[in-house]
Amino acid sequence: MAGAHAASTDPDALSWYEATARQRVVALADPGSFEEFLPPTERRMSPHLPLFDLPRAFDDGIVVGRAKLDGKTVLVAAQEGRFMGGAFGEIHGAKLVGLLRAALTLKPAAVLILFDTGGVRLQEANAGETAIAETMRAIVDVRAAGIPVIGLIGGRAGCYGGGGLIAGICSRLAVSEGGRISVSGPEVIETNKGAEEFDSRDRALVWRTMGGKHRRLIGGADAFCADTVSAFRQAALDLIGRAPAFDLDTLEAEQARLESRIARFGDCRDATEIWARLGVNDPESVPAMDTRAFDETVSRVREADHDAR
Amino acid sequence: MESLTFRHTTKKPLPGSVPNAITGVVASGNLEILLERVLPPDACEVAIETPIAGYGPVWEAVVADFVARAQPGGLRISINDGGARPDTVSLRLLQGARLMEA
Numbered sequence: 001m002a003g004a005h006a007a008s009t010d011p012d013a014l015s016w017y018e019a020t021a022r023q024r025v026v027a028l029a030d031p032g033s034f035e036e037f038l039p040p041t042e043r044r045m046s047p048h049l050p051l052f053d054l055p056r057a058f059d060d061g062i063v064v065g066r067a068k069l070d071g072k073t074v075l076v077a078a079q080e081g082r083f084m085g086g087a088f089g090e091i092h093g094a095k096l097v098g099l100l101r102a103a104l105t106l107k108p109a110a111v112l113i114l115f116d117t118g119g120v121r122l123q124e125a126n127a128g129e130t131a132i133a134e135t136m137r138a139i140v141d142v143r144a145a146g147i148p149v150i151g152l153i154g155g156r157a158g159c160y161g162g163g164g165l166i167a168g169i170c171s172r173l174a175v176s177e178g179g180r181i182s183v184s185g186p187e188v189i190e191t192n193k194g195a196e197e198f199d200s201r202d203r204a205l206v207w208r209t210m211g212g213k214h215r216r217l218i219g220g221a222d223a224f225c226a227d228t229v230s231a232f233r234q235a236a237l238d239l240i241g242r243a244p245a246f247d248l249d250t251l252e253a254e255q256a257r258l259e260s261r262i263a264r265f266g267d268c269r270d271a272t273e274i275w276a277r278l279g280v281n282d283p284e285s286v287p288a289m290d291t292r293a294f295d296e297t298v299s300r301v302r303e304a305d306h307d308a309r
Numbered sequence: 310m311e312s313l314t315f316r317h318t319t320k321k322p323l324p325g326s327v328p329n330a331i332t333g334v335v336a337s338g339n340l341e342i343l344l345e346r347v348l349p350p351d352a353c354e355v356a357i358e359t360p361i362a363g364y365g366p367v368w369e370a371v372v373a374d375f376v377a378r379a380q381p382g383g384l385r386i387s388i389n390d391g392g393a394r395p396d397t398v399s400l401r402l403l404q405g406a407r408l409m410e411a
Contacts, residue, residue: 020334022331039329040329040331040341040343041329041343041345050310053310053360054360055310055335055358055359055360055389055390055391056335056358056389057334057335057341057389058331058341058343058387058389080334082334082335082336082339083334083335083336
Protein backbone atom coordinates (compact mmCIF):
# COMPACT_ATOMS: atom_id res chain seq x y z
CA MET A 1 0.00 0.00 0.00
CA ALA A 2 1.60 3.20 -1.15
CA GLY A 3 0.35 5.38 1.71
CA ALA A 4 1.71 3.10 4.39
CA HIS A 5 5.23 3.66 3.10
CA ALA A 6 5.24 7.43 3.27
CA ALA A 7 8.11 8.62 5.45
CA SER A 8 7.38 7.85 9.09
CA THR A 9 7.13 10.93 11.26
CA ASP A 10 6.64 11.81 14.89
CA PRO A 11 2.99 12.96 15.40
CA ASP A 12 4.05 15.20 18.30
CA ALA A 13 6.49 17.09 16.11
CA LEU A 14 4.68 17.02 12.78
CA SER A 15 2.91 20.29 11.94
CA TRP A 16 -0.59 19.66 10.63
CA TYR A 17 -0.35 22.81 8.51
CA GLU A 18 2.92 21.76 6.88
CA ALA A 19 2.17 18.05 6.47
CA THR A 20 0.83 16.51 3.27
CA ALA A 21 -2.55 14.76 3.32
CA ARG A 22 -0.78 11.42 3.21
CA GLN A 23 1.51 12.30 6.14
CA ARG A 24 -1.49 13.48 8.18
CA VAL A 25 -3.41 10.24 7.70
CA VAL A 26 -0.48 7.96 8.45
CA ALA A 27 0.57 9.94 11.55
CA LEU A 28 -3.02 10.41 12.80
CA ALA A 29 -3.88 6.70 12.76
CA ASP A 30 -2.54 4.00 15.05
CA PRO A 31 0.91 3.03 13.71
CA GLY A 32 0.73 0.84 10.62
CA SER A 33 -3.08 0.67 10.68
CA PHE A 34 -3.94 2.78 7.64
CA GLU A 35 -5.29 0.84 4.66
CA GLU A 36 -5.88 2.98 1.58
CA PHE A 37 -8.81 2.52 -0.81
CA LEU A 38 -8.08 3.33 -4.48
CA PRO A 39 -4.40 4.04 -3.78
CA PRO A 40 -2.17 5.92 -6.26
CA THR A 41 -1.21 2.65 -7.97
CA GLU A 42 -4.83 2.44 -9.20
CA ARG A 43 -4.26 5.72 -11.09
CA ARG A 44 -7.82 7.03 -10.69
CA MET A 45 -7.03 10.44 -12.11
CA SER A 46 -9.15 13.33 -13.34
CA PRO A 47 -10.52 12.80 -16.85
CA HIS A 48 -10.95 16.58 -17.24
CA LEU A 49 -7.63 18.21 -16.38
CA PRO A 50 -5.79 17.06 -19.55
CA LEU A 51 -8.29 19.11 -21.60
CA PHE A 52 -6.90 22.18 -19.85
CA ASP A 53 -3.27 21.08 -20.20
CA LEU A 54 -3.04 20.76 -16.43
CA PRO A 55 -1.14 18.04 -14.56
CA ARG A 56 -3.08 15.34 -12.73
CA ALA A 57 -2.44 13.60 -9.41
CA PHE A 58 -2.50 9.82 -9.02
CA ASP A 59 -5.02 10.10 -6.16
CA ASP A 60 -6.84 13.20 -7.54
CA GLY A 61 -5.91 15.11 -4.41
CA ILE A 62 -7.67 12.98 -1.79
CA VAL A 63 -6.53 10.02 0.28
CA VAL A 64 -9.32 7.71 1.52
CA GLY A 65 -9.23 4.52 3.53
CA ARG A 66 -9.70 2.64 6.76
CA ALA A 67 -7.61 2.98 9.90
CA LYS A 68 -7.58 2.34 13.63
CA LEU A 69 -7.81 5.19 16.10
CA ASP A 70 -7.03 4.03 19.62
CA GLY A 71 -7.99 0.54 18.46
CA LYS A 72 -11.35 1.60 17.01
CA THR A 73 -12.01 1.28 13.29
CA VAL A 74 -12.58 4.61 11.52
CA LEU A 75 -12.88 5.65 7.90
CA VAL A 76 -10.68 8.57 6.91
CA ALA A 77 -10.58 11.02 4.00
CA ALA A 78 -7.79 13.60 3.68
CA GLN A 79 -7.67 16.34 1.08
CA GLU A 80 -4.33 17.51 -0.32
CA GLY A 81 -4.55 21.30 -0.16
CA ARG A 82 -1.47 21.81 -2.29
CA PHE A 83 -2.87 19.99 -5.33
CA MET A 84 -5.23 22.47 -7.03
CA GLY A 85 -6.10 24.02 -3.68
CA GLY A 86 -7.60 20.74 -2.46
CA ALA A 87 -10.56 21.42 -4.72
CA PHE A 88 -13.39 18.98 -5.43
CA GLY A 89 -13.30 17.46 -8.90
CA GLU A 90 -15.24 14.48 -10.22
CA ILE A 91 -12.94 11.68 -8.98
CA HIS A 92 -11.96 13.54 -5.80
CA GLY A 93 -15.63 13.96 -4.87
CA ALA A 94 -16.57 10.43 -5.88
CA LYS A 95 -13.90 9.01 -3.57
CA LEU A 96 -15.31 10.96 -0.61
CA VAL A 97 -18.92 10.07 -1.41
CA GLY A 98 -17.97 6.42 -1.88
CA LEU A 99 -16.20 6.38 1.48
CA LEU A 100 -19.23 7.85 3.24
CA ARG A 101 -21.58 5.37 1.57
CA ALA A 102 -19.25 2.52 2.55
CA ALA A 103 -19.61 3.66 6.16
CA LEU A 104 -23.26 2.55 6.10
CA THR A 105 -22.09 -1.02 5.46
CA LEU A 106 -18.80 -1.05 7.38
CA LYS A 107 -20.23 0.68 10.49
CA PRO A 108 -17.01 2.34 11.68
CA ALA A 109 -16.78 4.17 15.03
CA ALA A 110 -16.61 7.41 13.02
CA VAL A 111 -15.78 8.95 9.67
CA LEU A 112 -13.01 11.55 9.82
CA ILE A 113 -12.76 14.18 7.09
CA LEU A 114 -9.44 16.04 7.03
CA PHE A 115 -10.56 19.15 5.12
CA ASP A 116 -8.03 21.18 3.14
CA THR A 117 -9.95 22.77 0.31
CA GLY A 118 -10.84 25.96 -1.53
CA GLY A 119 -14.12 24.38 -2.69
CA VAL A 120 -15.07 23.24 -6.18
CA ARG A 121 -12.40 22.75 -8.86
CA LEU A 122 -13.34 25.30 -11.52
CA GLN A 123 -12.14 23.11 -14.42
CA GLU A 124 -14.72 20.46 -13.51
CA ALA A 125 -17.26 22.65 -11.80
CA ASN A 126 -20.48 20.77 -12.58
CA ALA A 127 -19.03 17.48 -11.34
CA GLY A 128 -17.56 19.26 -8.32
CA GLU A 129 -20.84 20.96 -7.36
CA THR A 130 -22.63 17.63 -7.70
CA ALA A 131 -19.99 16.02 -5.50
CA ILE A 132 -20.56 18.64 -2.78
CA ALA A 133 -24.31 17.94 -2.79
CA GLU A 134 -23.80 14.18 -2.83
CA THR A 135 -21.31 14.43 0.03
CA MET A 136 -23.78 16.41 2.14
CA ARG A 137 -26.53 13.87 1.45
CA ALA A 138 -24.16 11.02 2.29
CA ILE A 139 -23.13 12.66 5.59
CA VAL A 140 -26.78 13.02 6.57
CA ASP A 141 -27.30 9.29 5.89
CA VAL A 142 -24.18 8.35 7.87
CA ARG A 143 -25.15 10.51 10.84
CA ALA A 144 -28.72 9.18 10.72
CA ALA A 145 -27.23 5.70 11.00
CA GLY A 146 -25.63 6.77 14.29
CA ILE A 147 -22.07 7.17 12.99
CA PRO A 148 -20.39 10.48 13.91
CA VAL A 149 -18.71 12.45 11.11
CA ILE A 150 -15.83 14.52 12.48
CA GLY A 151 -14.13 17.32 10.50
CA LEU A 152 -10.49 18.26 11.19
CA ILE A 153 -9.43 21.63 9.80
CA GLY A 154 -5.96 23.11 9.93
CA GLY A 155 -4.47 22.91 6.43
CA ARG A 156 -3.08 25.69 4.30
CA ALA A 157 -6.09 25.85 1.96
CA GLY A 158 -8.48 26.14 4.93
CA CYS A 159 -12.04 24.92 4.39
CA TYR A 160 -13.88 27.09 1.88
CA GLY A 161 -16.65 27.02 -0.67
CA GLY A 162 -18.51 23.73 -0.77
CA GLY A 163 -16.03 22.43 1.80
CA GLY A 164 -17.38 25.03 4.24
CA LEU A 165 -20.92 23.81 3.53
CA ILE A 166 -19.92 20.19 4.12
CA ALA A 167 -18.15 21.13 7.37
CA GLY A 168 -21.40 22.77 8.50
CA ILE A 169 -23.21 19.42 8.57
CA CYS A 170 -20.51 17.38 10.29
CA SER A 171 -21.28 16.14 13.82
CA ARG A 172 -18.31 17.94 15.30
CA LEU A 173 -15.33 20.03 14.07
CA ALA A 174 -11.80 20.50 15.38
CA VAL A 175 -9.78 23.46 14.16
CA SER A 176 -6.31 24.88 14.71
CA GLU A 177 -5.30 28.52 14.71
CA GLY A 178 -4.11 28.23 11.10
CA GLY A 179 -7.38 26.64 10.00
CA ARG A 180 -10.03 28.83 8.41
CA ILE A 181 -13.67 27.94 7.81
CA SER A 182 -16.00 29.91 5.56
CA VAL A 183 -17.92 29.66 2.31
CA SER A 184 -16.87 32.69 0.25
CA GLY A 185 -13.13 33.19 0.59
CA PRO A 186 -11.47 36.56 1.22
CA GLU A 187 -10.57 37.15 -2.44
CA VAL A 188 -14.08 36.22 -3.58
CA ILE A 189 -15.68 38.71 -1.18
CA GLU A 190 -13.27 41.45 -2.19
CA THR A 191 -13.83 40.80 -5.90
CA ASN A 192 -17.60 41.00 -5.54
CA LYS A 193 -18.00 43.68 -2.87
CA GLY A 194 -14.79 45.68 -2.95
CA ALA A 195 -11.82 46.07 -0.62
CA GLU A 196 -13.85 48.46 1.59
CA GLU A 197 -16.13 45.53 2.42
CA PHE A 198 -13.34 43.00 2.93
CA ASP A 199 -9.64 43.58 2.32
CA SER A 200 -8.32 40.11 1.45
CA ARG A 201 -4.72 41.22 1.99
CA ASP A 202 -5.42 42.14 5.61
CA ARG A 203 -4.32 38.82 7.08
CA ALA A 204 -5.35 39.77 10.64
CA LEU A 205 -8.85 40.59 9.39
CA VAL A 206 -9.06 37.30 7.48
CA TRP A 207 -8.01 35.27 10.53
CA ARG A 208 -10.21 37.01 13.06
CA THR A 209 -13.21 36.67 10.73
CA MET A 210 -12.71 33.10 9.47
CA GLY A 211 -9.89 31.66 11.58
CA GLY A 212 -9.91 28.84 14.08
CA LYS A 213 -10.08 30.97 17.22
CA HIS A 214 -13.16 32.88 16.06
CA ARG A 215 -14.92 29.70 14.95
CA ARG A 216 -14.17 28.09 18.32
CA LEU A 217 -15.35 31.07 20.37
CA ILE A 218 -18.74 31.27 18.64
CA GLY A 219 -19.26 27.50 18.77
CA GLY A 220 -18.69 27.01 15.03
CA ALA A 221 -15.95 24.53 15.93
CA ASP A 222 -16.01 22.24 18.96
CA ALA A 223 -12.30 21.84 19.70
CA PHE A 224 -9.23 24.03 19.28
CA CYS A 225 -5.96 22.22 18.60
CA ALA A 226 -2.31 23.13 18.66
CA ASP A 227 -0.82 22.71 15.18
CA THR A 228 0.38 19.13 15.61
CA VAL A 229 -0.95 15.82 14.32
CA SER A 230 -1.11 14.43 17.87
CA ALA A 231 -3.29 17.36 19.00
CA PHE A 232 -5.72 16.65 16.16
CA ARG A 233 -5.69 12.95 17.03
CA GLN A 234 -6.58 13.72 20.65
CA ALA A 235 -9.32 16.11 19.53
CA ALA A 236 -10.76 13.53 17.13
CA LEU A 237 -10.90 10.88 19.86
CA ASP A 238 -12.53 13.33 22.26
CA LEU A 239 -15.11 14.53 19.70
CA ILE A 240 -16.06 10.98 18.63
CA GLY A 241 -16.88 10.36 22.29
CA ARG A 242 -19.21 13.33 22.58
CA ALA A 243 -20.81 13.59 19.15
CA PRO A 244 -24.49 14.56 19.30
CA ALA A 245 -27.26 12.25 18.16
CA PHE A 246 -28.71 13.15 14.79
CA ASP A 247 -32.36 13.61 15.71
CA LEU A 248 -35.07 16.25 15.81
CA ASP A 249 -33.91 17.56 19.19
CA THR A 250 -30.41 18.20 17.87
CA LEU A 251 -31.67 19.90 14.72
CA GLU A 252 -34.05 22.11 16.67
CA ALA A 253 -31.28 23.02 19.09
CA GLU A 254 -29.05 23.93 16.12
CA GLN A 255 -31.78 26.10 14.60
CA ALA A 256 -32.27 27.86 17.95
CA ARG A 257 -28.49 28.30 18.37
CA LEU A 258 -28.11 29.91 14.94
CA GLU A 259 -31.16 32.15 15.40
CA SER A 260 -29.92 33.42 18.74
CA ARG A 261 -26.45 33.94 17.27
CA ILE A 262 -27.67 36.21 14.52
CA ALA A 263 -29.98 38.05 16.93
CA ARG A 264 -27.12 38.64 19.33
CA PHE A 265 -24.28 39.43 16.92
CA GLY A 266 -25.95 40.33 13.62
CA ASP A 267 -25.11 44.03 13.94
CA CYS A 268 -21.43 43.55 14.83
CA ARG A 269 -18.95 45.05 12.38
CA ASP A 270 -15.88 43.08 13.48
CA ALA A 271 -15.13 39.81 15.22
CA THR A 272 -13.63 41.68 18.19
CA GLU A 273 -17.09 43.17 18.88
CA ILE A 274 -18.53 39.65 18.94
CA TRP A 275 -15.82 38.47 21.34
CA ALA A 276 -16.55 41.44 23.64
CA ARG A 277 -20.26 40.54 23.71
CA LEU A 278 -19.33 36.93 24.43
CA GLY A 279 -17.69 38.21 27.60
CA VAL A 280 -14.03 38.02 26.58
CA ASN A 281 -12.27 40.53 28.84
CA ASP A 282 -9.69 41.79 26.38
CA PRO A 283 -10.87 40.94 22.85
CA GLU A 284 -7.86 42.62 21.22
CA SER A 285 -5.56 40.10 22.91
CA VAL A 286 -7.26 36.99 21.46
CA PRO A 287 -5.22 36.67 18.24
CA ALA A 288 -1.92 36.67 20.15
CA MET A 289 -2.99 34.12 22.81
CA ASP A 290 -1.19 30.78 22.96
CA THR A 291 -3.23 27.57 23.02
CA ARG A 292 -3.37 27.34 26.82
CA ALA A 293 -4.47 30.95 27.36
CA PHE A 294 -7.01 30.59 24.58
CA ASP A 295 -8.41 27.35 26.08
CA GLU A 296 -8.94 29.22 29.37
CA THR A 297 -10.75 32.02 27.54
CA VAL A 298 -12.96 29.50 25.71
CA SER A 299 -13.85 27.76 28.97
CA ARG A 300 -15.46 31.01 30.19
CA VAL A 301 -17.55 31.53 27.03
CA ARG A 302 -20.99 29.97 27.29
CA GLU A 303 -21.69 29.82 23.51
CA ALA A 304 -18.52 27.89 22.69
CA ASP A 305 -19.93 24.53 23.76
CA HIS A 306 -23.41 23.31 22.96
CA ASP A 307 -25.48 20.18 22.31
CA ALA A 308 -26.54 21.30 18.85
CA ARG A 309 -25.40 20.73 15.23
CA MET B 310 1.11 18.20 -21.70
CA GLU B 311 4.31 16.49 -22.73
CA SER B 312 4.82 12.77 -22.08
CA LEU B 313 8.36 11.41 -21.82
CA THR B 314 9.48 7.85 -21.18
CA PHE B 315 13.04 6.72 -20.47
CA ARG B 316 14.12 3.08 -20.22
CA HIS B 317 17.38 2.01 -18.62
CA THR B 318 19.21 -1.20 -17.86
CA THR B 319 20.74 -1.33 -14.39
CA LYS B 320 23.67 -3.35 -13.04
CA LYS B 321 21.66 -4.59 -10.06
CA PRO B 322 18.15 -4.55 -8.57
CA LEU B 323 17.18 -1.90 -6.00
CA PRO B 324 17.55 -3.49 -2.53
CA GLY B 325 14.52 -4.01 -0.30
CA SER B 326 11.08 -5.48 -0.91
CA VAL B 327 8.66 -2.55 -0.58
CA PRO B 328 6.18 -3.07 -3.45
CA ASN B 329 5.37 0.59 -4.05
CA ALA B 330 5.73 4.08 -2.63
CA ILE B 331 4.73 7.64 -3.42
CA THR B 332 6.39 10.91 -2.52
CA GLY B 333 5.79 14.58 -3.25
CA VAL B 334 2.70 16.52 -4.29
CA VAL B 335 1.65 17.95 -7.66
CA ALA B 336 1.98 21.62 -6.80
CA SER B 337 3.78 24.58 -8.30
CA GLY B 338 7.50 23.81 -8.44
CA ASN B 339 6.91 20.34 -7.02
CA LEU B 340 6.05 16.90 -8.38
CA GLU B 341 4.78 13.51 -7.28
CA ILE B 342 6.68 10.31 -7.90
CA LEU B 343 5.07 6.87 -7.81
CA LEU B 344 7.48 3.94 -7.62
CA GLU B 345 6.38 0.34 -8.28
CA ARG B 346 8.53 -2.78 -8.14
CA VAL B 347 7.02 -4.48 -11.20
CA LEU B 348 9.83 -4.78 -13.77
CA PRO B 349 12.63 -7.35 -14.27
CA PRO B 350 15.43 -6.77 -11.71
CA ASP B 351 17.77 -5.16 -14.25
CA ALA B 352 15.22 -2.79 -15.80
CA CYS B 353 14.03 0.69 -14.86
CA GLU B 354 11.43 2.79 -16.63
CA VAL B 355 10.66 6.42 -15.86
CA ALA B 356 7.48 7.93 -17.36
CA ILE B 357 6.90 11.66 -16.97
CA GLU B 358 3.83 13.84 -17.56
CA THR B 359 4.73 17.52 -17.50
CA PRO B 360 2.86 20.69 -18.44
CA ILE B 361 6.17 22.40 -19.25
CA ALA B 362 7.09 21.34 -22.80
CA GLY B 363 10.56 21.42 -24.31
CA TYR B 364 12.72 20.17 -21.45
CA GLY B 365 13.18 16.58 -22.69
CA PRO B 366 17.01 16.72 -22.69
CA VAL B 367 17.05 18.05 -19.09
CA TRP B 368 14.72 15.28 -17.90
CA GLU B 369 16.84 12.73 -19.76
CA ALA B 370 20.00 13.93 -18.00
CA VAL B 371 18.39 14.04 -14.53
CA VAL B 372 16.94 10.53 -14.94
CA ALA B 373 20.24 9.12 -16.28
CA ASP B 374 22.10 10.61 -13.31
CA PHE B 375 19.56 9.11 -10.88
CA VAL B 376 19.75 5.66 -12.49
CA ALA B 377 23.54 5.72 -12.33
CA ARG B 378 23.53 6.73 -8.64
CA ALA B 379 20.65 4.61 -7.28
CA GLN B 380 20.73 1.55 -9.60
CA PRO B 381 16.90 1.31 -9.30
CA GLY B 382 16.56 -2.10 -11.00
CA GLY B 383 12.98 -3.45 -11.03
CA LEU B 384 11.24 -0.10 -10.67
CA ARG B 385 8.63 1.50 -12.83
CA ILE B 386 8.63 5.16 -11.86
CA SER B 387 5.73 7.44 -12.82
CA ILE B 388 5.96 11.20 -12.41
CA ASN B 389 3.25 13.87 -12.40
CA ASP B 390 5.16 17.12 -12.68
CA GLY B 391 4.01 20.51 -11.47
CA GLY B 392 6.94 22.42 -12.93
CA ALA B 393 9.67 21.22 -10.58
CA ARG B 394 13.29 22.34 -11.08
CA PRO B 395 15.87 19.66 -11.94
CA ASP B 396 17.37 19.71 -8.43
CA THR B 397 13.95 19.10 -6.88
CA VAL B 398 13.32 16.24 -9.31
CA SER B 399 16.66 14.69 -8.45
CA LEU B 400 16.06 14.89 -4.69
CA ARG B 401 12.53 13.46 -4.99
CA LEU B 402 13.78 10.53 -7.09
CA LEU B 403 16.41 9.68 -4.47
CA GLN B 404 13.81 10.12 -1.70
CA GLY B 405 11.49 7.71 -3.55
CA ALA B 406 14.23 5.12 -3.99
CA ARG B 407 15.00 5.36 -0.26
CA LEU B 408 11.33 4.68 0.59
CA MET B 409 11.43 1.55 -1.59
CA GLU B 410 14.54 0.30 0.21
CA ALA B 411 13.02 0.68 3.69
